[in-house]
Amino acid sequence: MKKLSCAGRIHPFFALFLVLLMALPIGFYGLYLFVAPSLPDIAQLKTASAAIPLQVYSKDNKLVGEFGEKISYPVSYEEIPPLMVNSFLAAEDSSFFTHNGISLKGLGRAVTEALQSGRGQSGGSTITMQVAKNYYLSPERTLKRKLTEIFLARKIEQNLNKKEIFTLYVNKIFLGQHAYGIAAAAKVYYQKPLKDLTIAEMAMIAGLPKAPTKYNPVNDPERAIERRNWIIGRMLQLGFITQAQYHENINAPLNLHFSYNTNRLDVSMPYISEMVRDVMVREFGEDVLNSGYRVYTTIPSDRQQMAVDAVHKGLEAYDLRHGWRGAESTTKPLSTFYVINNLWPAQVTKVSARSFDAVLENGLTVTVPWSEMSWARSYHSTNSVGGAPQKASEIVHEKDIIRLRPDMNEDQVREILSAKAQQASQNTNKIDNQNSPPQLTQNESDAVVTKKPLAIKSKWTDINWALTQIPAAEAQLVSLDPNDGAIQAVVGGYDFARSNFNRSMQGWRQPGSNIKPFIYSLALERGFTPYSIINDAPLQVGKWRPQNSDGKFMGPITLRRALYLSRNLVSIRLLQAVGISKAVDHLSHFGFMENQLPKNLALALGAAQVLPIQLATGYATFANGGYRIQPYFIQRVENYRGDVLFTANPIRVCRECDALANQTDPSATDENGEQPIQVNSNPDGSISSTASTDLSEGKASTLPVDYPKAERILSAKTAFNMANILRDVIQHGTGYAAMKLGRNDIGGKTGTTNDAKDAWFSGFSPSLVAVAWVGFDQPRTLGRKEFGGVAALPIWSEYMGKALADTPENWLKQGDAKQDLATASAAQKSRKSKPKILTETSSKTDATTEDSIEAIIPKSSVSPTPSTALESPF
Known part of the structure; x- marks a missing residue:
């Protein structure tokens, strides 16, 4: 020895x-x-929450919006398919369920590198160590951090079981494309829940933690499949899958269905989603975007889509009326353009006499026939277009970037595209070494590699395509329930990606004649009736000589007819009669801001500044019998555990409340000393009445007390009369085009500002209000004859026709019929004798005299100059 x-x-x-x-x-x-x-403290891990995005849902529980830089959907261990567990073990840590949290072999390699260079270049971390790093530590690779990771991993192993550790790992790990956790990755890459993933898809996801960018199937499909197939081979080697499963999945196509935000949503509602985001951030701070809150809105997804379709259809129709503006570009590459509202960018490749060919970005060539381009008269100006084209070369040229509309919706088109691409991929890509597993080594260079799909260059005849263009103007539509203010639809513009400015909630514009009903309602409140006679005659105020839109005068006219024919001079005379200051105060009760209302007679013609949502709120009062409601769009807020944090309790209309209260006093009558009367307006204009029985057949007489009641701001009589006059706007007046809906329970008002810079239609049924607007963001004329009834009414009609399709006709049933019958009789007598002409109203704009109540017919065409000189806003 x-x-x-x-x-x-x-x-x-x-x-x-x-x-x-x-x-x-x-x-x-x-x-x-x-x-x-x-x-x-490791105990915090058990309650740690992942960065879960803020999610926005429709009334019918469809995901419509999502915010947060990190996409995460935490799952429990029981929700993870066993094969998904095994795919991660094969990829990251095959001895996870047996080791104590540390891999000595991997650790030795990492420590050696750190000692040699000061920064480790490789991992060596177990799943437990990765949990420690992901939840507590920075991503830097230093010796100190690696030692801390080791100690923390041991502490985790001592406090949590393996299933808990694994669940924490797969819920937190970054997997590329903003996806954190396996459930998020399944949605981002495959649009699937975990339970529906194939072995190949599980292996693809399991391959991402090592290098989420390098092995990302979006960034580098070849390398991603290489990594995936190595993991599938490891699963076979470890006995996790059978030989048959190996062969089935090793040759599987990429089958990627990658998408961000809107394509991952059930329905896209960008404007309402942004409204929710704004409110939540203001209330809770920026952290709310990653805290897993779920916000449920008041908006039904079907009505929102109806509104979107109506805005697109109406605005595109307006745009095409004004001619073809030509190619979007002749020099930019096609790849820099994206699909906008199903308008697909394409580049012209061949022009024939009566058709042209164009290629889409994906390589598909389509042909546009003459019938789908002959509309394209050249645009000269807003009021001028060229002559009808005779051949395709007058419209497009080779290399033009233009827009095409398919005769299918965008989802259907993309589905066809995906199917064709997948078919081409399956036909052209063959996997090497199909019948035997690869020789597995630590070096993944021996893994099976899949070739990239070939570009598709075939004719596509499944879909018909039409030449179109992106509208230059803008439009909006907002809709709400007049009985509680619940918003039913918000379309703040033509395309959110093009402009996220929400015109429904932020777009201050002049309302034009949309303001008139509010002034008329004050006149009715102060003693006028629908049959009062007002003179539609020339009027001069200082240097201002306002005109009717047609430049004509109709002479003595009833208040009712003056409104449904939108006579400007009658509106001015009514404003003179009721007084400007009183009118401003009256309008503020409907929700309009006093500082946006001019304190002069121009108010009668819509020189104010209003928001579409304010108009919708105001018109709701005419629809609901005279009550002021408050718009709202958030119904409920939950945290990530499903605990309800907030539930809306809106102000609601309670028409029965006063009547029920009066039932406690048998002698009680309405405001005119009569029992409530049901009023019916007959097609011939006559009025009939029947005693109301709404509250007399065994219904409970107790007052509802579980919600706040809406304030009455108009008498029932005035609200009823205004609703009927506004119904006449559609049946006899400027909104007659809406008669195509075939309904007898809708009313509204057109509005057009000076030089047609704004076109409006605001209207309602007893259960739904909607306001449509068309204009340019930088105000300029929409063109001659582009009145509210031409440009905006089609949008309103398209939406209301569909939104009310399943709603039975139901007009307002309560009102003071006695007064209406009396005034109707008086009107009949007035037609038999010349109306009494009263003295001219006072020059004071706030004057209201007994003389001015019955009729306002000045002795001459010129009124005295008001105390404050007015300049024409028109």
Whole structure:
């Protein structure tokens, strides 16, 4: 035996070895004592929440919006398919369920690199160590951080079981494309829940933690499949899958269905989603975007889509009326353009006499026939277009970037595209070594590689295509329930990606004649009736000589007819009669802002500044019998656990409340001393009445007390009369085009500002209000004859026709019929004799005299100058 000492001494090298052997654990323990106080409390891991995005839902529980840089959907261990667990074990840590949290082999490699270079270049981390890093540590690779990771991993193993650790890992790990956790990755890459993933798809996801960018199937499909197939081979080698499963999945196509935000949503509602985001951030701060809140809105997804379709259809129809503006570009590459509202960018490749060919970005060539382009008269100006084209070369040229509309919706088109691409991929891509597993090594260079799909260059005849263009103007539609203010639809513009400016909620514009009903309602409140006679005659106020839109005068006219024919001069005379200050105060009760209402007679013609949502709120009062409601769009807020944090309790109309209260006093009558009367307006204009029985057949007489009641701001009589006059706007007046809906329970008002810079239609049924607007963001004329009834009414009609399709006709049933019958009789008598002409109204704009109540017919065409000179806003 070889001696270890000389003359009884220990060999110096052996002594050094013993010292190092004893010092290593002591030093390691010393490091632990140094680091231990700073290690976090592991108990927090059990309650740790992942960064879950803020989610917005429709009334019918469809996901319509999502916010947050990190996409995450935490799952429990029981929700993870066993094969998904095995795919991660094969890829990351095959001994996870047996080790104590540390891989000595991997650790040795990482420590060596750190000692040599100061920064480790490789991992060596177990799943437990990755949990420690992902939840507590920075991503830097230093010796200190690696030692902290080791100590923390041991602490995690001592406090949590393996299933808990694995669940924390797969819910937190970054998997590329903003996806954190396996459930998020399944949605982002495959649009699937975990349970529906194939083995190949599970392996693809399991391959991402090592290098989420390098092995990302979106960034590099070849390398992603290489990594995926190596993992599938490892699963076979470890006995996780059978030989048959191996062969089935090793040759599987990429089958990627990658998409961000809107394509991952059930329905896209960008404007309402942004409204929710704004409110939540203001209330809770930026952290709310990653805290897993779920916000349920008041908006039914079907009505929202109806509104979107109506805006698109109406605005595109307006745009095409004004001619073809030509190609979007002749120099930019096609790849820089994107689909907007199903208008597909394409580049013209061939122009024939009566058709042209164009290629889409994906390589598909389509042909546009003459019938789908002959509309394209050249645009000269807003009021002028060229002659009808005779051949295709007058419209398009080779290399033009133009827009095409398919005769299918965008989802259907994309489905066809995907199917064709997948078919081409299956036909042209063959996997090497199909019948045997690859030779697996630590180096993945031996893995199976799939070739990239070939470009598709075939004729596409499944879909018909038409030449179109992106509208230059803008439009909006907002809709709400007049009985509680619940918003039913918000379309803030033609395309959110093009402009996220929400015109429904932020777009201050002049309302034009849309303001008139509010002034008329004040006149009715102050003693006028629908049959009061007002003179539609010339009027001059200072230097201002306002005109009717047709430049004509109709002479003495009833208030009712003046409104449904939108006579400007009658509106001005009514405003003179009721007083400007009183009118401003009256309008503020409907929700209009006083500081946006001019304190002069121009108010009668819509010179104010209003928001579409304010108009919708105001018109709701005419629809609901005279009550002021408050719009709202958030119905409920939940946290990520499903706990309800907020439920809306809106102000609601309670028509029965007053009547029920009066039932406690048998002698009680309405405001005119009569029992409530049901009023019916007959087609011939006559009025009939029947006693109301709404509250007399065994219904409970107790007042509802579980919700706040809407304030009455118009008498029932005025509200009823206004609703009927506004119904006449559609049946006999400027909104007659809406008669195509075939309904007898809708009313509204057109509005057009000076030089047709804004076109409006605001209207309602007893259960739904909608306001449509068309105009340019930088105000300029929409063109001659583009009145509210031409440009905006089609949008309103398209929406209301569909939104009310399943709603039975139901007009307002309560009102003061006695007064209406009396005024109708008086009107009949007035037609038999010349109406009394009263003296001219006072020059004071706030004057209201008994003389001005019955009729306002000045003796001359010129009224005295008001105390404040007015400049024409028109």
